[in-house]
Amino acid sequence: MGDQSIWVTGIGVYSAVGNNRRQFWENLCSGVSGGGLITAFDASEHLCRVAAEVKDFSPQEYLSNKRIRRMARFSQLASCAALQAVEDAGLNLEEEDRSRIGCVVGTAAGDYENLESQYRTLIEKGPGNGNPLAVPKIIPNMSSANVGIDLGVHGPNLGMVTACSSGAHAIAVAASVLQAGGADVMVAGGAESTITPLVVDAYACMGVLTSRNDDPAGASRPFDADRDGFLIGEGAAILVLETEAHARARGAHPLAYYGGAGMTADAHSIAIPEPEGTWAAAAVTQALAQARLNTDEVGYINAHGTSTRANDVIETKAMKAALGDAAWKTPMSSTKSMTGHTLGAAGGLEAAVAVLAVNTGVIPPTINYHTPDPECDLDVVPNSAREFPSRPGGKRVAFSNSFGFGGQNCVVVFTSEPGQR
Numbered sequence: 001m002g003d004q005s006i007w008v009t010g011i012g013v014y015s016a017v018g019n020n021r022r023q024f025w026e027n028l029c030s031g032v033s034g035g036g037l038i039t040a041f042d043a044s045e046h047l048c049r050v051a052a053e054v055k056d057f058s059p060q061e062y063l064s065n066k067r068i069r070r071m072a073r074f075s076q077l078a079s080c081a082a083l084q085a086v087e088d089a090g091l092n093l094e095e096e097d098r099s100r101i102g103c104v105v106g107t108a109a110g111d112y113e114n115l116e117s118q119y120r121t122l123i124e125k126g127p128g129n130g131n132p133l134a135v136p137k138i139i140p141n142m143s144s145a146n147v148g149i150d151l152g153v154h155g156p157n158l159g160m161v162t163a164c165s166s167g168a169h170a171i172a173v174a175a176s177v178l179q180a181g182g183a184d185v186m187v188a189g190g191a192e193s194t195i196t197p198l199v200v201d202a203y204a205c206m207g208v209l210t211s212r213n214d215d216p217a218g219a220s221r222p223f224d225a226d227r228d229g230f231l232i233g234e235g236a237a238i239l240v241l242e243t244e245a246h247a248r249a250r251g252a253h254p255l256a257y258y259g260g261a262g263m264t265a266d267a268h269s270i271a272i273p274e275p276e277g278t279w280a281a282a283a284v285t286q287a288l289a290q291a292r293l294n295t296d297e298v299g300y301i302n303a304h305g306t307s308t309r310a311n312d313v314i315e316t317k318a319m320k321a322a323l324g325d326a327a328w329k330t331p332m333s334s335t336k337s338m339t340g341h342t343l344g345a346a347g348g349l350e351a352a353v354a355v356l357a358v359n360t361g362v363i364p365p366t367i368n369y370h371t372p373d374p375e376c377d378l379d380v381v382p383n384s385a386r387e388f389p390s391r392p393g394g395k396r397v398a399f400s401n402s403f404g405f406g407g408q409n410c411v412v413v414f415t416s417e418p419g420q421r
Helices: 021-029 065-069 073-089 112-125 134-138 142-151 166-179 197-206 244-249 278-290 309-329 343-360
Strands: 006-014 101-106 157-160 185-192 235-243 256-265 300-302 397-404 408-415
Touching (some): 006 021, 006 073, 021 343, 073 101, 073 142, 101 166, 112 197, 142 157, 166 256, 166 397, 256 343, 278 408, 300 343
Parallel strands (some): 101 157, 101 185, 300 397
Antiparallel strands (some): 006 256, 397 408
């Protein structure tokens, strides 16, 4: 396809702050927190008892009861978000060559709810009493596999597992398929639902979850001096990506344009980012180079911004290294302050934020920001949304950072106008 641009034509979202793109965006820009006490299980004895759960999720809107019974919650979220995204894009699958439509969905963990319950069954009742659908429910690639089944599409179908970068890597890989001519349309993003006893306890024992059990709405405080860990969340976000030729042929309208991606590895630690942010910065540099953009053209950064002590400082260092003097002039907010950290879904949700920021010209805030941290001294858009800043040429440019356990980094760029040819 040469240098044709890639259009983002639809978004499907399920999150703690909204179950479609309009509700999601309105609540993010209004600074609404999705935090609350955990309802998925009895967390009364847990160290962490708060989370950002998806509310009023009704998979019956898109899926039959038979399909729902065969799918774990993370797969249900993925399929519903994909079907919603296709609807949002105005893409009539009955009129499409389904062999030219593919999907890539990122999921970090898979289905821990069934994993935990099936293990209890094995211990309590012994071998031979398990659910025959346990494995097809549990394995992480089933988010993408089920999306393919529910859309009925036969193009490339990949499950992406790179911890908290999974959703972003999914979008980057999907765009590469389009650029290589392997498909005309790709649906891509992330899905996760791991608010379970084992996962919550494991993260709490690791020391990375918030302990603000008496203040769920204020628990996630990215870049604030008093942050104490992330608020675990769940959700899904899927983008419809199309080649320019395909989108034009069907009369579609772009929400934004995909600019490019940068992908690097820290090769440093299983859990702690490389302390200077060297390779996170390199991912930003790669992404901007692929998008043929200069640092002073960037108007917004959707930060990884987990609200952990180390990660927010390291990300701040990385942005300074990547952008130089422009870092202090570029607004950077963490929407995890509202959605919680949705793990493998985060890259999809936050790519959607970047798309909507360039589409609407509005930057959502970092809420719960009260006490500045001298080590996190960039403009984090505290507590209130603002207009996109003016940049050379008037084009709006945003990128989204995703940095996963194991040092797997991905940065994706979106713009309000197509890139240079």
